[in-house]
Amino acid sequence: MSYQAPLRDMRFVLHELFDVSGHCQQLDNGLDRDTIDGVLEEAARFAAEVVAPLNRNSDEQGCRLQDGEVTTPDGFRQAYKQFVEQGWASMTGPLEFGGQGFPQMLSASFHEMLMSASLSFRVYSGLTEGTVLALDRHGSAELKQRYLAQLVSGEWTGTMCLTEPQAGSDLALLRTRAQPQVDGSYQLSGSKIFISGGEQDLSDNIIHLVLARLPDAPPGIKGISLFLVPKRLLDADGSPAARNALSCGALEHKMGIKGASTCVMNFDGATGWLVGQPNQGLACMFTMMNDARFQVGLQGLGIAEAAFQGGLAYARERLQSRAIKGPVALDKPADPIIVHPDVRRMLLIQKTLSEGCRMLAAYAARQLDLEHGASDPAAREAAARRAAFLIPVVKAFFTDCGQEVASLGVQLYGGHGFIREWGMEQLMRDSRITQLYEGTNGIQALDLIRRKLLGDGGSELNALIDELATQVHQATAQPEMAERVGQRLEEWRALGHSVLQACRHDPEEIGAVSVDFLAYSAYVMLAALWLQAAVRASQALAAGSGDAAFYQAKLQSADFYLRRVLPRAGAHREALLAGAGCLMAMPERSFAF
């Protein structure tokens, strides 16, 4: 499977839909349109030429653990070296520590490309960027000075050590302990599982961020602190030297992302340093959660785009049967399967979900940028609220879409979809993890209802709907689509109100409505964005500014989405309105006899 970044669509989203140049001016980062387009083109080349060719073999070869050392698949080391040397690693890092400070709205496009090219390869750097964020926001000046520049450059990588065998979704059950030492450091002891990039051969040092308990910590989540624990301790001049007392005990055998090492990490009195305040570890982690979850959302989008490209290429080449209204490829023994309505149905679901998620990703990225970079504190706060609301939706919905679109990719290939060499089944296997890690999609949905909807009594939901409704009122170029979307937005508002009432009345409703409410919200949000895309396309067509086929396709895609995908929202609405009763009635012993 080859991959080519969808540059035309990315430019449409960034420039035509969301005015990324204006956004950059607002952020005062000096990036103009030419620079942005140049970066996108270079990024596309890197993803297609350096990363994508590694992906298929990485799945076959996987990672190997021998004598505590992990070997990544062939080519990963060289590609990672280029990734660092060419400055891709430092794209979003803070300027102060050598980063380039790119806004998420732009870097999201590059990261989407990386996800499409190889989810496994991207895992290592993605977690490093998370480590940078956490350390930059919560680390002491000394820790930053010793570790941050090398993490920003990608010379060193980072991990997140949260999960333990008994503590997954419920971190209150965490047991790893940190013993204070006289020199101000701590000794960490415990076992962590599912640590992506916990051990590998890409970087000279690995900086682990580890959640652990201090001796006097209160039980539960209020007694968890965050520590920085390097694989190699630094010597006086800051170079990695002696091995710390930690090791990779095993690699997990997984369904997919086999090129990403997933490690059991054992800390045996390893030396570490506190990041942030004692017992505030979860809060420290949460400040970077939005960014990390946004990245996982991009994984879903990246997989979806890759599966769409794979499906489309096959549908154009594979010859089976004739078009029902008469042959199209008269010179061939059969027509390419893209002539068949049901094949088009699958391709258009792939296309409109991928492009729809791309719009929502850019919209969410803008909020993340403004949250941290807007000059006006009120704008920062508003963007923070909006981002907080959107992120669980982006994480869960995009990854569900990634899985669905990858599965459609398999289906488009028929029996060949099941065969490894074609690459479609790998996308399905790789993407399946994205619905699980960084908080399962069920956890995302609980977060949306509990913290984001109940948390402010629905005011952020209503603010978002108000904004989208304003766009609907201005969508005079597409009155029929506008009416359809406008109705859904008001239905969403009413549904949000019902959900709030129900959850206040019965807390079991929170978990009963959560997943369906998240999905409903996502489908309606995408509808609103497809309307905006259609309006821009109409304007471009009216202006006769060229590229007519591209803009016509946007109108056709919007029409398809509203007619054939959006109806799913209704099913989620009806299901969630059924209430918690039918979930809770059955006694545990009656689930099977």
Next chain:
Amino acid sequence: MSYQAPLRDMRFVLHELFDVSGHCQQLDNGLDRDTIDGVLEEAARFAAEVVAPLNRNSDEQGCRLQDGEVTTPDGFRQAYKQFVEQGWASMTGPLEFGGQGFPQMLSASFHEMLMSASLSFRVYSGLTEGTVLALDRHGSAELKQRYLAQLVSGEWTGTMCLTEPQAGSDLALLRTRAQPQVDGSYQLSGSKIFISGGEQDLSDNIIHLVLARLPDAPPGIKGISLFLVPKRLLDADGSPAARNALSCGALEHKMGIKGASTCVMNFDGATGWLVGQPNQGLACMFTMMNDARFQVGLQGLGIAEAAFQGGLAYARERLQSRAIKGPVALDKPADPIIVHPDVRRMLLIQKTLSEGCRMLAAYAARQLDLEHGASDPAAREAAARRAAFLIPVVKAFFTDCGQEVASLGVQLYGGHGFIREWGMEQLMRDSRITQLYEGTNGIQALDLIRRKLLGDGGSELNALIDELATQVHQATAQPEMAERVGQRLEEWRALGHSVLQACRHDPEEIGAVSVDFLAYSAYVMLAALWLQAAVRASQALAAGSGDAAFYQAKLQSADFYLRRVLPRAGAHREALLAGAGCLMAMPERSFAF
């Protein structure tokens, strides 16, 4: 993962819902209730003790090809030997050739168990049963005499050699050739792909049924004939002797069912014999298609049941967080996750889809039995029409359910779901093929619309709805559920009418509505069956005949299904009513830029 056959539910479906004893009396096969229950119990033991333990290793080990010989995973040979010796292979075979002639309504339960225990292991015998059917119905007396008894007993196995690299869904493109010989045999030359069990080490001989073209055959599907081509030619006394000129050229590397060999089969002037009439090969294949597709439907059901059992076991054991209304397991650090509403939502989807498909499987099996075994010719014809209508639904919907339920299994396990040793991801990988082979699910949906709905102008659909509506009118024990189901049935009738009109008016509507109409039909049919289950449960509770918790659970499950799963039907209906226009509008070149 351990597996235990859901015997209580199977007895409910067979005895209480569909009166399998009466059915057997009607078929005059001498099976009474005690025999049936005895067979079910023995079958459950065989599946759980002999087959299920092989499944995990078979995925790790896979099949190996060396010097043209295929080695199946450890234990398959011994288990297959027991399968044959204990008579499980011959369960459905014709009495005349040593079979036991069991009705499908009963054998379906055993086959479901096999699918749950190991899809890979079941592939070999499933195809053999298909070979028996085709040969029994179309083979000459001489061919039957030479091959059938050993195929019925399972001593020899069978394959279906249809697909070629350029001919998958479209068999018109088939190229394998058969050259007549003076002795009445044929020499077959060509290459077939995706041949399950094409080579293996389980049986002394492998009997290939091969589609090929005679020299004077017309082009397209009207020029395809069916041939029997044994791996080993038989000597004078009927024993396998000299190797025929055919070989396994390669094994496919697949996403799942790795214990089942999937072979490239090369025929290099191999000796074969015509089965049925020249150029009638597809018709011969089609007479066994219903049975083969029914078997694949059972694979979906079997996977669903296995994933439900896995998910339920984990949800009862895994301790994470507390129930929102207060702790349940006070002696433990957290509550089992089955207390959480969203976990219950996933489990109940798993449960109601599995049990719902089980009811529909029994209903469809009854039609297959009556089609071949009813004494009254009119009853045979009516059953044949009903079976023909149901089979594409069973094949496509059950396998879609299998994939969904397996994916929910993965989700229930959180990160552990992605790890191979837990077995849930294997179920997802194994089941993914079922949506592709024996006609992709898209092909099933086209078959439903084209042959089954348009084919008779909707009369069979209406007859089915009439029958289900009669049950609704009699469902006085559950008036609320009955009303809900009754409305859907009339909506279905109207939708069928609309679809018919639309497809007659524009043939592109056939492929535009097909997948959504199939899904809609399936959800409504399951709703009607859940209503019948609820009525039986109400009657049993009213009669105070014991097992109250079981019957209560049936009522709770029916309620859940109608409230939280059935709403999906509405989304499918709305999507398919959108028409073909939004699928066909986009020019092929505009799918990507």
